[in-house]
Amino acid sequence: SLRRFAVHSLNCGYTWADISSLRMEDCKWRSKSWTRIVKMRHKTKVRQEHVLWSRTEELFKELAVGRYGSNDYCFLDGGRPLNQSRIEGSRIFSTRISQQFNRIVRKALGSDDTRSHKTLRKTGASYCLKRMYGTEDLYLAHAPTRMSERFYTPPDFTQLNKVLCYAEVDFGISDTLIKRWKQ
Numbered sequence: 001s002l003r004r005f006a007v008h009s010l011n012c013g014y015t016w017a018d019i020s021s022l023r024m025e026d027c028k029w030r031s032k033s034w035t036r037i038v039k040m041r042h043k044t045k046v047r048q049e050h051v052l053w054s055r056t057e058e059l060f061k062e063l064a065v066g067r068y069g070s071n072d073y074c075f076l077d078g079g080r081p082l083n084q085s086r087i088e089g090s091r092i093f094s095t096r097i098s099q100q101f102n103r104i105v106r107k108a109l110g111s112d113d114t115r116s117h118k119t120l121r122k123t124g125a126s127y128c129l130k131r132m133y134g135t136e137d138l139y140l141a142h143a144p145t146r147m148s149e150r151f152y153t154p155p156d157f158t159q160l161n162k163v164l165c166y167a168e169v170d171f172g173i174s175d176t177l178i179k180r181w182k183q
Helices: 002-012 016-020 054-063 082-088 090-109 117-131 135-140 147-151 158-170
Strands: 036-040 047-051
Touching: 002 047, 002 117, 047 135, 047 158, 117 135, 117 158, 135 158
Parallel strands: none
Antiparallel strands: 036 047
């Protein structure tokens, strides 16, 4: 479950609660478009849509346990949904997860790298901001602050998809740019 958490949190800016509440019906596999996750964020109840990197998609297919299109949780910990495991021993469980996740990140980035998950999530948001203003809020699924965003205009995720495709290359996950957005 930790590898799943690491991959999705870096690709989608997810927190532990977002990963634990992820259901198979939220995953839109390639039919006529690129694979993406479309769901409401656990904390803010704001719609989010993230196109998946090739590596994220591979790991997701390898590690997800639910049936496609069902209401099943994607990831389980010892046969139980991650969010139930977290509730029962929240402080101990989340501390253990955090420590193990940081070990995974250090292994991937190099043992001298001390960045935490929160730092990497901020790095993703900062990258979105620098690449295209406004996409950082879509990446993090923060609640909209402007009246028009809250009530009148639906968000356009095309620009976020574009930024995520460039991030895949810039973060060294893929060697070539794969255009996963509408032209």
